[in-house]
Amino acid sequence: MSLHNTVSGNRVHIGFFGRRNAGKSSLVNAVTGQNLAVVSAVPGTTTDPVQKAMELLPMGPVLIIDTPGIDDEGALGALRVQKTQQVLHKTDVAVLVVDASVGKSDTDEELIALFREQGIPFLVAYNKCDLLSRPPEAPEGERAVFLSAQHKTNIDTLKESIAALSAPEDKRPIVGDLLQRGDLAILVTPIDSAAPKGRLILPQQQTIRDVLDSGAGAVVVKETELSHMLSCLAQTPRIVITDSQAFAPVAAIVPEDIPLTSFSILFARHKGDLIQAVRGAAALETVQDGDTILISEGCTHHRQCDDIGSVKLPRWIRGHTGKELRFVFSSGTEFPEDLSPYRLIVHCGGCMLNPRQMRYRQKCAAEQGVPMTNYGVLIAHIQGILPRALAPFPAAAAALTAGRL
Numbered sequence: 462m463s464l465h466n467t468v469s470g471n472r473v474h475i476g477f478f479g480r481r482n483a484g485k486s487s488l489v490n491a492v493t494g495q496n497l498a499v500v501s502a503v504p505g506t507t508t509d510p511v512q513k514a515m516e517l518l519p520m521g522p523v524l525i526i527d528t529p530g531i532d533d534e535g536a537l538g539a540l541r542v543q544k545t546q547q548v549l550h551k552t553d554v555a556v557l558v559v560d561a562s563v564g565k566s567d568t569d570e571e572l573i574a575l576f577r578e579q580g581i582p583f584l585v586a587y588n589k590c591d592l593l594s595r596p597p598e599a600p601e602g603e604r605a606v607f608l609s610a611q612h613k614t615n616i617d618t619l620k621e622s623i624a625a626l627s628a629p630e631d632k633r634p635i636v637g638d639l640l641q642r643g644d645l646a647i648l649v650t651p652i653d654s655a656a657p658k659g660r661l662i663l664p665q666q667q668t669i670r671d672v673l674d675s676g677a678g679a680v681v682v683k684e685t686e687l688s689h690m691l692s693c694l695a696q697t698p699r700i701v702i703t704d705s706q707a708f709a710p711v712a713a714i715v716p717e718d719i720p721l722t723s724f725s726i727l728f729a730r731h732k733g734d735l736i737q738a739v740r741g742a743a744a745l746e747t748v749q750d751g752d753t754i755l756i757s758e759g760c761t762h763h764r765q766c767d768d769i770g771s772v773k774l775p776r777w778i779r780g781h782t783g784k785e786l787r788f789v790f791s792s793g794t795e796f797p798e799d800l801s802p803y804r805l806i807v808h809c810g811g812c813m814l815n816p817r818q819m820r821y822r823q824k825c826a827a828e829q830g831v832p833m834t835n836y837g838v839l840i841a842h843i844q845g846i847l848p849r850a851l852a853p854f855p856a857a858a859a860a861l862t863a864g865r866l
């Protein structure tokens with residue numbers, strides 16, 4: 462396959478972020494070995510994202526994205542976040558460029574919080590180390606590279622670190638990033654007729670595994686035993702995770718100060734871009750008579766999904782909106798290239814798609830400006846449980862509020 466035949470979805474997307482004048486464009490030029498990006502001492506030189514597809518060793522095909530610098534004025538401005546957000550949607554690995562002679566600012570910390578929340582692996586590139594007699598120390602646990610874009614020192618180290626972060630099976634957290642060693646997570650798993658015989662479903666198993674990997678403990682309980690179990694605990698749970706079907710009764714039991722979310726929210730984030738999915742769900746409020754909604758499934762053989770996708774969702778959506786809508790269905794590997802006919806895309810959870818495939822579909826929708834959500838997030842929205850279920854994810858919660866306006 463030639464370089465140009467590699468569709469952009471199959472390229473590792475590497476985004477360079479940071480404050481104005483940190484040297485993002487200089488670093489992009491040093492990494493690519495080309496003078497693609499305009500560099501100047503005037504802050505705010507880069508005004509729109511600049512991207513370049515190329516072959517970058519030791520990674521292979523990549524897409525390098527240089528972004529406009531973020532202002533220093535306190536909290537990230539809404540518009541800036543939106544621009545940064547658009548790039549974050551497609552970023553596989555983020556490089557936070559910090560001027561080492563200045564150090565990290567609140568803005569940088571906010572960017573790091575955004576990366577974390579969206580499960581985007583990142584590293585901090587301390588640039589302009591040539592200005593220092595000796596490089597600063599990185600905070601413990603931070604993946605950092607000390608370099609100089611101008612003197613081209615440690616650029617290879619940066620490339621290797623990026624490659625290490627973009628390992629093929631990208632390990633996006635399910636819930637582990639919200640937990641600390643010794644924490645307790647409660648998992649509420651109703652056992653009804655839809656539950657498989659003699660075992661738990663995969664998302665529940667994977668969540669338990671993720672809890673264990675983070676050194677926390679899991680209490681797994683049916684909604685009927687939840688109240689009793691809560692009263693037995695000597696330690697306040699860090700989070701309660703429930704099957705969305707049981708959200709209402711569970712929300713009534715779990716005190717407001719204990720974070721409560723659903724498996725579908727966790728997996729929307731694990732598999733793809735939660736913020737985009739939330740925006741897509743909020744877009745349901747803006748559909749009009751005559752709009753077409755695409756309902757898309759990743760596989761062709763899951764009876765249960767099929768029933769939800771082809772029968773229940775159209776009914777719920779019509780009931781919720783009260784609009785005359787047209788529904789179009791796609792399944793398996795087919796996903797329309799031209800998404801412009803659709804006002805909204807509702808995708809299944811994508812259990813048969815790998816995160817990259819799922820994210821690629823989300824990228825296509827984002828690039829074409831079509832709102833896209835998934836079954837779990839949309840159903841949660843229709844049930845009215847999103848505000849509470851999103852509370853552990855502030856940026857996604859903000860997207861819900863913004864999307865409804």
Ligand SMILES: Nc1nc2c(ncn2[C@@H]2O[C@H](COP(=O)(O)OP(=O)(O)OP(=O)(O)O)[C@@H](O)[C@H]2O)c(=O)[nH]1
Pocket residue numbers: 479480481482483484485486487488499500501502503504505506507508528529530531588589590591592608609610611612
């Ligand atoms: N001493 C030193 N100066 C650098 C280095 N890298 C970049 N600079 C200088 O820092 C200034 C800003 O560089 P840019 O690459 O334009 O910074 P940027 O982050 O892209 O800035 P915006 O696009 O405005 O956000 C320029 O004057 C560069 O020459 C470095 O490693 N050492």
Ligand SMILES: [Mg+2]
Pocket residue numbers: 485486487498499500506507527528529530
């Ligand atoms: Mg720039």
